[in-house]
Structures are given as structure tokens and as C-alpha cells.
Amino acid sequence: MEKHNEHKTLNHKSSKEKDQITNRLKRIEGQVRGIQNMVENDRYCVDILVQISAVQAAMKNVALHLLEDHAHHCVADAIKSGDGEQAISELLDVFKKFTKS
Amino acid sequence: MEKHNEHKTLNHKSSKEKDQITNRLKRIEGQVRGIQNMVENDRYCVDILVQISAVQAAMKNVALHLLEDHAHHCVADAIKSGDGEQAISELLDVFKKFTKS
Amino acid sequence: MEKHNEHKTLNHKSSKEKDQITNRLKRIEGQVRGIQNMVENDRYCVDILVQISAVQAAMKNVALHLLEDHAHHCVADAIKSGDGEQAISELLDVFKKFTKS
Amino acid sequence: MEKHNEHKTLNHKSSKEKDQITNRLKRIEGQVRGIQNMVENDRYCVDILVQISAVQAAMKNVALHLLEDHAHHCVADAIKSGDGEQAISELLDVFKKFTKS
Numbered sequence: 001m002e003k004h005n006e007h008k009t010l011n012h013k014s015s016k017e018k019d020q021i022t023n024r025l026k027r028i029e030g031q032v033r034g035i036q037n038m039v040e041n042d043r044y045c046v047d048i049l050v051q052i053s054a055v056q057a058a059m060k061n062v063a064l065h066l067l068e069d070h071a072h073h074c075v076a077d078a079i080k081s082g083d084g085e086q087a088i089s090e091l092l093d094v095f096k097k098f099t100k101s
Numbered sequence: 102m103e104k105h106n107e108h109k110t111l112n113h114k115s116s117k118e119k120d121q122i123t124n125r126l127k128r129i130e131g132q133v134r135g136i137q138n139m140v141e142n143d144r145y146c147v148d149i150l151v152q153i154s155a156v157q158a159a160m161k162n163v164a165l166h167l168l169e170d171h172a173h174h175c176v177a178d179a180i181k182s183g184d185g186e187q188a189i190s191e192l193l194d195v196f197k198k199f200t201k202s
Numbered sequence: 203m204e205k206h207n208e209h210k211t212l213n214h215k216s217s218k219e220k221d222q223i224t225n226r227l228k229r230i231e232g233q234v235r236g237i238q239n240m241v242e243n244d245r246y247c248v249d250i251l252v253q254i255s256a257v258q259a260a261m262k263n264v265a266l267h268l269l270e271d272h273a274h275h276c277v278a279d280a281i282k283s284g285d286g287e288q289a290i291s292e293l294l295d296v297f298k299k300f301t302k303s
Numbered sequence: 304m305e306k307h308n309e310h311k312t313l314n315h316k317s318s319k320e321k322d323q324i325t326n327r328l329k330r331i332e333g334q335v336r337g338i339q340n341m342v343e344n345d346r347y348c349v350d351i352l353v354q355i356s357a358v359q360a361a362m363k364n365v366a367l368h369l370l371e372d373h374a375h376h377c378v379a380d381a382i383k384s385g386d387g388e389q390a391i392s393e394l395l396d397v398f399k400k401f402t403k404s
Contacts, residue, residue: 025137032130036123045171046191052164053198063153070146071391079382088374097154172290180281189273224339231335238328247373248393254366255400265355272348292349299356
């Protein structure tokens with residue numbers, strides 16, 4: 001399994017699934033814009049912080065969805081084709097990033 | 102200290118500070134758009150997940166900056182003016198949200 | 203407010219409150235011993251991991267309880283006596299540790 | 304793969320590895336006892352909170368070690384023997400627990 005991943009793609013996703021993910025990301029993008037307005041309009045810090053934690057929770061859910069999908073497809077396929085070691089290490093690296101961020 | 106906060110503002114922030122925060126949020130907004138493109142272009146899940154954890158880390162830093170500023174200004178002022186109990190409870194509620202999200 | 207804290211104590215806690223916290227910590231200590239037995243008895247990894255996350259959640263609750271108590275007493279007192287800056291910075295440092303651990 | 308796990312064991316671990324994990328858990332057990340003493344001796348809250356976050360970090364490292372080992376052995380074996388779906392879902396459930404605790 002090549003170290004650099006540009007040849008590996010997400011093509012196990014249906015376009016409907018991809019639309020669902022991009023729509024969630026568009027909503028998050030809008031939330032981030034909304035937080036900018038709150039800062040520009042001197043809104044109370046706690047109200048802004050509550051919105052930021054909502055964005056964090058929404059992003060985490062997108063990540064868990066992608067992680068689940070990746071594990072069931074890319075990692076499982078890699079293990080079946082004898083490439084399991086690296087795929088599992090990669091999965092755990094991603095997991096460690098999320099327990100820190 | 103009124104429960105509903107629209108009368109309380111962020112006005113202890115200089116416009117320079119506010120610009121810094123909104124610029125950071127604009128960069129995050131751009132990163133979220135970038136992730137949408139990665140999904141649309143079937144980029145490898147792990148690469149997308151790495152970008153999502155970068156957004157999470159950037160948002161957390163904005164939150165910590167706001168939290169620090171809020172504690173040193175709004176909470177300290179509230180305590181000095183005898184309104185400390187509610188200001189501290191509010192601060193801890195925000196803490197709890199961030200240790201969950 | 204001296205940097206080193208051995209002169210500052212927790213004495214705003216009633217002995218009843220202290221007993222409650224130490225009892226919770228004793229239960230956590232027992233849980234950690236239980237996890238050792240699970241490892242020694244070759245229990246299934248996922249069952250062990252579920253127990254570890256229960257210990258993490260229990261420890262976090264003890265921490266949030268102490269944090270709340272610290273903010274309402276030590277930090278509030280420090281602010282009233284003009285030592286707010288350092289007390290708030292200390293509180294935020296603790297908070298940052300918990301969003302990482 | 305049976306839902307209830309008492310037939311599945313950790314037996315892919317050498318006794319040396321198991322000793323390493325139980326020794327780390329014994330150290331954590333000692334740290335928790337140390338925190339009890341700090342509370343009983345009215346030590347400063349921030350010092351206690353710093354010790355609690357050290358226990359959290361140590362427990363998380365034990366968990367990551369077990370998770371890595373579980374993924375490379377139990378999950379990989381399950382996928383190779385055609386039981387991948389449940390093994391991966393179980394792994395992701397553990398992920399989710401740790402991003403919340």
C-alpha cells in the first residue's frame with residue numbers, strides 16, 4: 001500500500017452518501033461564518049463559545065462517520081488483500097489525532 | 102447578572118483583537134470548504150480525516166483564546182461586582198462542553 | 203500569590219466533602235485493580251477497554267467537581283483580594299491539561 | 304463472533320507483555336492512592352488536578368496500547384475469518400467511548 005495516498009480514493013462512497021457529507025460540511029461552514037458575525041457584533045463570549053462547541057461536535061460526527069466507513073471498506077479490504085498491518089496502523093494514527101484535537 | 106445575555110457584549114475586545122479572531126475563523130471556514138472538495142473529489146478517507154482533525158485543533162485554539170479572555174475580563178469583573186457565583190458556573194459549563202465535544 | 207503552592211490548602215472543604223471525594227477515588231482505585239485482574243486473566247481486549255473508559259469518565263467527574271469547587275472558592279477569593287490574574291491563568295492551565303489528557 | 308465475549312481471550316499476549324501492562328496499571332493505582340492522600344491532607348486543588356490529569360494521560364496510553372494490539376490481532380483475525388463487520392463495529396464503539404470519556 002503506497003505511503004502517499006493520492007491514488008487511493010474514496011470511491012466506495014455512493015454520490016448520495018457524498019452529498020450527505022458535503023451538505024453537513026456546508027452547514028458547518030455556515031456555522032463558522034455565523035461565529036465570525038458574533039465576534040464582529042461583540043456578542044457575549046459564552047454565547048460564542050457555545051457555538052464553537054457545537055461546531056466541534058458536528059465536525060466530530062462527520063469524522064466518526066468517515067472513520068466508520070473507512071474501517072468497514074478500506075481497512076477491511078486491505079486486511080483481506082494482505083495489507084492489514086499498515087491499514088490498521090493508519091487507522092490508529094487517525095484515532096490518536098482525534099483523542100488529542 | 103441577567104440570565105439572557107444579549108445585553109452583555111464582548112466590548113472589552115479591541116478591533117485589532119477582533120480582526121485576529123475573525124481572520125482565524127475565516128481560515129477555518131476555508132479549511133472546511135477544502136474538506137468538501139476532498140469529499141467531492143473522492144480523496145482518500147485518511148487524508149480527509151487528517152484535515153478534519155486540523156480544523157478541530159484550530160477551532161479549539163480559538164475557543165481557548167476566547168475562554169482566557171472571557172475569564173480575565175467578564176468573570177473577573179463579575180466577581181468584583183459581587184456577581185461571581187453565576188459567572189463561575191457559566192465558565193464551568195463552557196469547560197464541560199469542551200471536554201465533551 | 204506564591205508560585206509554589208504547599209502553603210495554599212484545600213481547607214475550604216468540609217470533612218464530609220473530603221470523604222465523598224476520597225471514597226470516589228477509592229472506588230476508582232478498585233476499578234484499576236480490577237483491570238489488572240482482567241489483563242492477568244486474559245480477558246477480551248474490548249471488555250478491558252470498556253472498563254478503562256469507565257475509569258476515565260469517573261476520574262473526569264472527580265476533576266470537574268474539584269475544578270468547580272476551586273473556581274468558586276480559591277479563584278473567587280483571589281480575585282476579590284486582587285490576585286485574580288494568576289488565579290485565572292492557573293485555572294485555564296488546568297483546563298487546557300484536561301482537554302488534552 | 305459471539306456477542307458475549309467471555310470465551311474470547313487476550314491470549315495473543317506474551318506474559319512479558321501482560322506484565323508490562325499490569326505494572327503500568329499498578330503505577331496508576333498508586334497514583335490514585337496518592338491523590339487520595341492529597342485530598343485528605345488538604346493539598347491545593349490545582350496540585351491535585353494536575354495529578355488527576357497525569358492519571359488520565361497514563362490510562363489513555365494503556366488504552367491506546369491495548370487498542371493497537373487488539374486491532375492488529377483480534378480485528379485482523381476476525382476480518383480474515385470473515386467476521387470483520389462485527390469486529391470493526393466493536394472497534395469503532397471503543398473509539399467513540401474514548402473520544403467522549
